[in-house]
Amino acid sequence: MKLPFRIQLTRRTEEIPKWMPLATSVGAVVAAFIISGIVLWSIGGDPIRVFGFFFRASFGSWGAFSDIIVKATPLILIGLGCSLAFRMNMINIGAEGQFYMGAFFASLVVLVPLVPMDSPRVLVLSLMGVMGILGGAVYGFIPGFLKAKFNVNEVITTLMLNYVAVFWNNYWIFGKYSDAGFQMTPTFEKVAWLPRLADLAKQYPVFSGITLHLGVVFGLVAAVVLWLILKYSRWGYEINLIGDNPKAAEYAGINIARNMILVMMVSGALAGLAGMSEITGVVHRLQERISTNYGFSGVIVAWLAKLNPFVVILVSILFGALIVAGREIQPSGLSFMIQGTILFLVISSDVLLRYRISIVKRQEEIA
Amino acid sequence: MSSIGQENNFSVEMHDIVLRFPGVLANDHVNFTLRRGEIHALLGENGAGKSTLMNVLSGLYRPESGTIKINGKTTIFNSPKDAIASGIGMVHQHFMLVPTLTVTENILLGLDEPKFIMNLPKYNSKIGELQEKYGLKVDPTAKIWQLSVGEQQRVEILKMLYRGVDILILDEPTAVLAPQEIDDLMETMSALVAQGKSIIFISHKLNEVQQVADRLTVLRKGKVTAEGIPVEGLTRTQLAELMVGREVIFRIEKDLKETGEVVLEVSNLSAENSRGLPAVKNVSFTIREGEILGIAGVAGNGQSELVEAITGLRPCTGSICINGQELANQSPRAGMKCGMAHIPEDRTGVGTAPNISITGNAIMKNYRQDPISNGWRINYPAADEHASGLKDLYDIQAPSVNTQARKLSGGNLQKLILAREISCDPKLIVAMQPTRGLDVGAIESVQKLLLEQRSNGAAILLLSEELEELFELSDRIAVIYEGELVGQLDADQADLNTVGMMMTGSLRSDE
Numbered sequence: 001m002k003l004p005f006r007i008q009l010t011r012r013t014e015e016i017p018k019w020m021p022l023a024t025s026v027g028a029v030v031a032a033f034i035i036s037g038i039v040l041w042s043i044g045g046d047p048i049r050v051f052g053f054f055f056r057a058s059f060g061s062w063g064a065f066s067d068i069i070v071k072a073t074p075l076i077l078i079g080l081g082c083s084l085a086f087r088m089n090m091i092n093i094g095a096e097g098q099f100y101m102g103a104f105f106a107s108l109v110v111l112v113p114l115v116p117m118d119s120p121r122v123l124v125l126s127l128m129g130v131m132g133i134l135g136g137a138v139y140g141f142i143p144g145f146l147k148a149k150f151n152v153n154e155v156i157t158t159l160m161l162n163y164v165a166v167f168w169n170n171y172w173i174f175g176k177y178s179d180a181g182f183q184m185t186p187t188f189e190k191v192a193w194l195p196r197l198a199d200l201a202k203q204y205p206v207f208s209g210i211t212l213h214l215g216v217v218f219g220l221v222a223a224v225v226l227w228l229i230l231k232y233s234r235w236g237y238e239i240n241l242i243g244d245n246p247k248a249a250e251y252a253g254i255n256i257a258r259n260m261i262l263v264m265m266v267s268g269a270l271a272g273l274a275g276m277s278e279i280t281g282v283v284h285r286l287q288e289r290i291s292t293n294y295g296f297s298g299v300i301v302a303w304l305a306k307l308n309p310f311v312v313i314l315v316s317i318l319f320g321a322l323i324v325a326g327r328e329i330q331p332s333g334l335s336f337m338i339q340g341t342i343l344f345l346v347i348s349s350d351v352l353l354r355y356r357i358s359i360v361k362r363q364e365e366i367a
Numbered sequence: 368m369s370s371i372g373q374e375n376n377f378s379v380e381m382h383d384i385v386l387r388f389p390g391v392l393a394n395d396h397v398n399f400t401l402r403r404g405e406i407h408a409l410l411g412e413n414g415a416g417k418s419t420l421m422n423v424l425s426g427l428y429r430p431e432s433g434t435i436k437i438n439g440k441t442t443i444f445n446s447p448k449d450a451i452a453s454g455i456g457m458v459h460q461h462f463m464l465v466p467t468l469t470v471t472e473n474i475l476l477g478l479d480e481p482k483f484i485m486n487l488p489k490y491n492s493k494i495g496e497l498q499e500k501y502g503l504k505v506d507p508t509a510k511i512w513q514l515s516v517g518e519q520q521r522v523e524i525l526k527m528l529y530r531g532v533d534i535l536i537l538d539e540p541t542a543v544l545a546p547q548e549i550d551d552l553m554e555t556m557s558a559l560v561a562q563g564k565s566i567i568f569i570s571h572k573l574n575e576v577q578q579v580a581d582r583l584t585v586l587r588k589g590k591v592t593a594e595g596i597p598v599e600g601l602t603r604t605q606l607a608e609l610m611v612g613r614e615v616i617f618r619i620e621k622d623l624k625e626t627g628e629v630v631l632e633v634s635n636l637s638a639e640n641s642r643g644l645p646a647v648k649n650v651s652f653t654i655r656e657g658e659i660l661g662i663a664g665v666a667g668n669g670q671s672e673l674v675e676a677i678t679g680l681r682p683c684t685g686s687i688c689i690n691g692q693e694l695a696n697q698s699p700r701a702g703m704k705c706g707m708a709h710i711p712e713d714r715t716g717v718g719t720a721p722n723i724s725i726t727g728n729a730i731m732k733n734y735r736q737d738p739i740s741n742g743w744r745i746n747y748p749a750a751d752e753h754a755s756g757l758k759d760l761y762d763i764q765a766p767s768v769n770t771q772a773r774k775l776s777g778g779n780l781q782k783l784i785l786a787r788e789i790s791c792d793p794k795l796i797v798a799m800q801p802t803r804g805l806d807v808g809a810i811e812s813v814q815k816l817l818l819e820q821r822s823n824g825a826a827i828l829l830l831s832e833e834l835e836e837l838f839e840l841s842d843r844i845a846v847i848y849e850g851e852l853v854g855q856l857d858a859d860q861a862d863l864n865t866v867g868m869m870m871t872g873s874l875r876s877d878e
Binding site for chain 1: 700
């Protein structure tokens with residue numbers, strides 16, 4: 001049995017309008033909510049009420065909104081790092097491990113301690129930032145070097161190194177630096193806490209209880225810097241060239257091996273900074289599960305943002321909202337379902353950019 | 368076949384076809400007819416709209432307006448499958464075969480025919496019969512990777528014949544073939560029409576068109592400039608004029624010039640191919656300022672590896688000196704610093720980055736230098752200016768410098784590469800197959816540009832499979848056979864016959 005019509009994809013021969021990529025992505029997000037609504041309805045829920053609650057739980061108050069930004073902060077940094085690597089076709093899915101290593105290195109400043117804990121706050125935090133960046137960069141260097149020198153698949157190495165980092169972290173928090181046998185270190189001194197808006201509550205009472213911390217500024221600055229690099233710098237040109245045609249890049253005299261290592265290090269450094277920001281801004285100690293899969297969500301954020309630094313910020317906020325709302329709603333899997341549907345639809349919506357879809361009636365069979 | 372078709376003389380009638388791409392009218396009210404049992408040549412410069420027209424006929428594109436009649440019956444194709452169902456099959460320039468499968472397996476791919484059990488011997492003999500009928504010799508049990516390019520092409524043709532195709536479209540079938548293989552193909556084509564098939568033959572090469580075609584249609588900038596005129600009696604000059612729209616000079620004037628200092632000195636150079644087998648064996652030669660050394664050879668005799676070793680893209684042993692500086696096993700960057708320009712064989716795979724703009728491609732070699740580079744930053748306004756300067760000077764046809772490279776036709780892409788390489792004011796130009804696949808107009812300008820550089824004192828290493836081109840451009844000719852240079856001759860003393868024999872390994876100059 002054949003349908004009387006068929007859906008036909010024709011390759012677009014014309015230039016697509018500038019607004020179209022954005023429109024299809026937004027359309028895909030909307031469609032994801034509609035599909036999730038249908039699923040909700042089919043199991044007896046009221047989609048309108050659920051989404052209304054969802055929205056209030058995430059954007060309904062300054063406190064909730066600040067929570068969203070706090071959740072979005074590591075996603076922004078990791079998403080940026082992944083976008084950079086993906087631009088060069090380096091599939092870095094090791095942000096989770098680089099995040100842990102960044103957090104670990106940064107903690108050393110307090111745990112060893114590398115500087116006396118009565119040093120100025122600026123010094124302690126700057127040093128922690130540098131250590132976080134260094135930890136992530138070193139951890140990005142390993143797969144970058146293996147890929148550049150021995151052509152080892154970075155998907156495998158980055159993935160596996162994630163587990164190593166988690167267990168490495170566990171070793172130190174269970175063993176050497178454990179707080180009375182719990183799987184966490186003692187809470188850091190206040191000099192190692194990133195400033196929060198709540199700190200200003202004495203002067204400005206509106207800020208009381210607002211958890212937003214300085215880490216988000218790291219994310220915003222990183223986005224601008226990355227955008228400048230990709231759009232205007234020689235290095236950005238080289239990255240785009242390698243990403244588009246590595247053979248042409250080699251022919252143009254670009255050292256591909258060096259760039260592979262460099263890009264993986266910067267990508268790791270951003271994830272490491274995210275780790276530092278999370279322990280100094282939110283957790284205030286090194287412990288188990290400091291990341292709720294930020295490293296993997298960051299990969300998704302990068303793809304959804306189509307590797308554009310500014311869109312990474314927007315997508316991270318959307319994901320932050322889903323995480324925050326997910327806390328307030330039962331079953332909590334709902335926000336994961338929406339996340340998954342969004343990812344699926346946004347990535348498939350690319351087809352619309354490349355093909356025109358039309359429905360045609362079947363021709364009579366041609367003799 | 369439908370009953371109307373019997374009275375109709377035409378297998379294909381395309382009428383008033385219009386198709387637009389961004390910024391270009393690729394087919395501007397094109398008419399095209401194919402008679403049953405004829406070879407109809409379709410000529411035109413790169414980007415003239417030939418491939419577009421044939422993609423319309425084979426169901427890949429749908430025209431904006433116009434009608435297609437097959438055997439007198441109006442049809443609309445929604446996919447290549449529809450086209451094959453009505454007897455039209457296209458053999459593309461780039462083969463679509465699975466290298467690890469056998470000939471028979473490749474032919475059966477995509478058919479519904481062996482429902483469940485693969486009875487290979489049965490199909491082998493079926494394909495054998497087909498070969499017998501049309502004289503297309505190739506072992507059905509051989510794997511594709513074991514076959515020469517010419518044999519692979521025969522498999523593509525067999526694939527179409529097996530599907531019962533009556534109208535064959537051959538898209539520049541000779542571009543990839545060696546001279547002997549071209550002769551074989553011509554015979555095959557004659558055999559096919561003798562059996563009642565019709566052939567559309569897309570080509571750039573005027574002599575081949577004259578050799579096999581009955582009628583020809585010429586496209587220029589999307590429009591038909593000659594519709595179905597008989598080939599007989601046309602001269603080569605007339606043909607070229609129809610294609611290019613102006614007179615084309617076939618003899619190239621080459622000024623006599625004293626050569627200067629040695630620029631490139633290669634001694635005892637050896638290199639391996641990607642499979643680790645020796646590909647270049649102990650090669651030595653020199654090129655002086657203002658001299659073109661042509662290297663002749665059948666494809667796959669070590670030319671690619673030789674060029675890659677010289678340009679720093681492949682490890683090697685031996686010595687490569689430019690103006691006294693050793694470059695063997697150095698990076699491509701080192702060669703560029705010594706004034707080496709490289710026109711690669713693969714202009715889409717190596718020479719350009721497809722999704723990057725013309726500007727981005729134009730600055731590939733000089734983005735590190737003033738005024739394009741401005742410290743850590745690239746001065747994009749200056750880069751755009753540089754690119755549009757090249758675009759105007761070398762007549763690169765594109766809507767703007769922001770156009771992506773993949774949207775350029777082969778000829779324009781090659782002009783972009785040449786423009787980029789020459790703008791760096793090179794002392795040595797390594798050019799591999801610089802005119803392959805280009806139309807006469809583009810060939811003429813590429814050759815002129817190379818000779819201009821020669822007059823400016825550049826040393827040029829030219830590798831080409833077109834003997835005629837080598838003879839016209841080169842001052843000296845060397846022949847490469849199985850990775851060895853088997854002879855070096857002065858161009859005015861060399862004759863086609865000697866070089867041809869050297870190319871096939873049946874003669875060495877030192878014997």
